[in-house]
Amino acid sequence: MRKLVVLGAALFAATFAAYAGVGAQETAPVHAGPVTLPAGPELLALQNSCEACHSLNMVTQQRLSAATWKAEVTKMRGFGAPLKAAQEPAVVAYLARYLGPTAPRTAARTTATAPPITYGEPPRP
Amino acid sequence: MENSLSRSRLLAALGGALGAAALPLSARAASAPLMDVIVERPYDWGTPLAELDGLDGLYTSNRAFFIRSHMGPPPSIDRAAWRLTIDGMVERPLQLSLDDLRKMEHVDVPAVLQCSGNGRFFYGTAFPTASHPAGAQWQYGGVGHARWTGVRMRDLLHRAGVKSGARYSNNYGLDNPLLPTTPKFIRGLELEKLLDPGSILAYEMNGEPLPYYHGFPVRLIVPGWAGDHWVKWITHMTIADAITTDFWTSAGYRYPNKLGTPGKGVKPTDEHPVTTLNVKSLILSPLDGARPRAGTATVVRGVAWSGDGAVVRRVEVSVDGGRSWRDADLGESPGRFGWRTFSHRWTPQAGTATIMARATDDRGAVQPRVSPWNPGGYLWNAIQSVQVEAAHA
Numbered sequence: 001m002r003k004l005v006v007l008g009a010a011l012f013a014a015t016f017a018a019y020a021g022v023g024a025q026e027t028a029p030v031h032a033g034p035v036t037l038p039a040g041p042e043l044l045a046l047q048n049s050c051e052a053c054h055s056l057n058m059v060t061q062q063r064l065s066a067a068t069w070k071a072e073v074t075k076m077r078g079f080g081a082p083l084k085a086a087q088e089p090a091v092v093a094y095l096a097r098y099l100g101p102t103a104p105r106t107a108a109r110t111t112a113t114a115p116p117i118t119y120g121e122p123p124r125p
Numbered sequence: 126m127e128n129s130l131s132r133s134r135l136l137a138a139l140g141g142a143l144g145a146a147a148l149p150l151s152a153r154a155a156s157a158p159l160m161d162v163i164v165e166r167p168y169d170w171g172t173p174l175a176e177l178d179g180l181d182g183l184y185t186s187n188r189a190f191f192i193r194s195h196m197g198p199p200p201s202i203d204r205a206a207w208r209l210t211i212d213g214m215v216e217r218p219l220q221l222s223l224d225d226l227r228k229m230e231h232v233d234v235p236a237v238l239q240c241s242g243n244g245r246f247f248y249g250t251a252f253p254t255a256s257h258p259a260g261a262q263w264q265y266g267g268v269g270h271a272r273w274t275g276v277r278m279r280d281l282l283h284r285a286g287v288k289s290g291a292r293y294s295n296n297y298g299l300d301n302p303l304l305p306t307t308p309k310f311i312r313g314l315e316l317e318k319l320l321d322p323g324s325i326l327a328y329e330m331n332g333e334p335l336p337y338y339h340g341f342p343v344r345l346i347v348p349g350w351a352g353d354h355w356v357k358w359i360t361h362m363t364i365a366d367a368i369t370t371d372f373w374t375s376a377g378y379r380y381p382n383k384l385g386t387p388g389k390g391v392k393p394t395d396e397h398p399v400t401t402l403n404v405k406s407l408i409l410s411p412l413d414g415a416r417p418r419a420g421t422a423t424v425v426r427g428v429a430w431s432g433d434g435a436v437v438r439r440v441e442v443s444v445d446g447g448r449s450w451r452d453a454d455l456g457e458s459p460g461r462f463g464w465r466t467f468s469h470r471w472t473p474q475a476g477t478a479t480i481m482a483r484a485t486d487d488r489g490a491v492q493p494r495v496s497p498w499n500p501g502g503y504l505w506n507a508i509q510s511v512q513v514e515a516a517h518a
Contacts, residue, residue: 080306
């Protein structure tokens, strides 16, 4: 168990270090179905924080009010998302602006081949 | 089915000697189904409608079964070292290996597994201007039907000897967070539900060892209740007089005590845990956008189920957008917790048609037109609409 926690922390540190490196560069906009998230410090903050644990499409598929985005961001910061308190208002405003309830969305989903069945460990990519 | 069962028993016997490395035979499935990617990482992958009855026309195949975890599967599991601990308010704490479980009496339970957030996407369609419920935007495919094999929880609880005053089991599996600050996945539920003879610790799914993504080597089966109770990679059950205060029970997977304004949040203290599934049906054929031949008989078919042991007793089909309804033919019920098939012969006229199905269970619950908005977007069970356009050949 302890080993797992250490491994998790190490993985996180490595991931974070990788993103911190990207942080020095320009970001590209993210195209998520019918929505384009413009490049900028808010997008970079989202990529640095959210993608430590899950893909950004977990975020971009949602259409939430500013109050609900704030609740989500606060919850995730509590979980350990590396987003500074000072960044939170701008990030919430960005999410509410581009991923609010009336932002366009699609029912279309990408598809992928079902992973092979394995037992002792997950399938190797 | 007979063959695959005996093969899996053989594999199980071999597995003890050879370890998990000897097991992945069914990885050579004939064709790999496509899945709908809901969340890329960690996997939330849904089963396409056309695959839901891919095994014997009644069950969902292990390969195509929807995948969901909270934080992702553990990096690996050593089958020989795996143990399940049952402790807390019991006379005799248990520590069980997989072989210990396999030596006990086992039962087969056909049961529908559905994510409580299955259909969350449709709240956004039904209430377009309100905040959509937060969470993965599942449409239809966060559900599947399998035959689960394992040991009755009531036999294990009897063996452990539950002390008086104990009311809950707080259950932990290796669905572990990446960050030490993220809460581990622990879900509590009433012992009373675990005493139901359908509640089991399963080590087989559709006659094969439980696949890795579905909780290898053992997961909890809580039939009729939402998937968040079906703890995967389970290792620890703590019997207690109180339900856990861990995040995933005290704040996650909760439903408002009183329905409020769509789009508005509700304090977790004004909510209760999501437990039982509700009556629901899915049309598996024709699919949305299909172009059947006008004037030629075709079949509208699908599956229907309910929650907590209620059995679907009627499915009606409409081919005119809900103006008129006809009773569909029902397939056998595979048990209190399985789904049953329905079919309805129909000869389309040229033009567009909206097909709907509406299930009723034996407690009188009927699928609604729209499910009530709730902050978590749980338990969507509204009537599905399928648009087709029939044309002459």
